[in-house]
Amino acid sequence: MKTTDNSGKKRWRPSWKGVIITLLVGSNIILIRIIEALFYKGQSLENEISRWKLSSAKTKKQLCVNINEKPAECTVCPGGWLWHRENCYYFSSGGDRRTWKESREVCEVMGADLLVIEDPQQGEFINKSIKQQRDGKFWIGLYRDGDGWRWVDGHLYNPGLLQISEEYSGDCVWQEAGSGYNKDDCLSKHSWICQKRSLKI
The missing domain is CATH 3.10.100.10 (Mannose-Binding Protein A, subunit A)
Structure with a gap:
């Protein structure tokens, strides 16, 4: 939005609508980035949990002396x-x-x-x-x-x-x-x- 100052020159001054729209667009971009990061982190966490379960099962098989008994017990x-x-x-x-x-x-x-x-x-x-x-x-x-x-x-x-x-x-x-x-x-x-x-x- 253009306004005239005391010297008669026209100056640009942002409108509140423009500021709000800019803030909304910027916050949406940030929110999308956060959601992406959480999604990839969640996948990474699932992968880590799967790796831990596999490692735990291997360790259990090596340590347990009654592996042929009830699988839930060691x-x-x-x-x-x-x-x-x-x-x-x-x-x-x-x-x-x-x-x-x-x-x-x-x-x-x-x-x-x-x-x-x-x-x-x-x-x-x-x-x-x-x-x-x-x-x-x-x-x-x-x-x-x-x-x-x-x-x-x-x-x-x-x-x-x-x-x-x-x-x-x-x-x-x-x-x-x-x-x-x-x-x-x-x-x-x-x-x-x-x-x-x-x-x-």
Whole structure:
């Protein structure tokens, strides 16, 4: 819009309509750019989520010890531990031998405790696993408590589940493949078996 100033010269002065139209067009362009950026960012985010899911599935397949069971569940044991049903088992090796109490302390540091035999199937799994170890005698979590025998988890000894040999004497029990469960002085030094619940992810 043209106007005349005091000197008589004509000067251009913008009209409010023009300013509003310019602002609307400019803001529309900015809004379109923002929408485009969000759209491409959304696609990028979807791609990242897809990549993460694929990577997660690969990691799960590498870590899970029960991959053939329910696909929604994954059971994990620490490296160097054996998995059986709901538990992880660690068999000490390399000639490291300790007293019963020292063995239990090592297990506790690893978030575990000495082995507790809960049923015949577990006992059979442990016996087969011991046969594959170089060391022969392993402390387990059975000890004399007063006049009776007790497991480290507090359960009483069940002679129907396993028999402690009377060949030796002592207040702690070790297991050896082929010779069963034997008593020994708790200060004797043997290998040991730790047990803890497996982690489900």
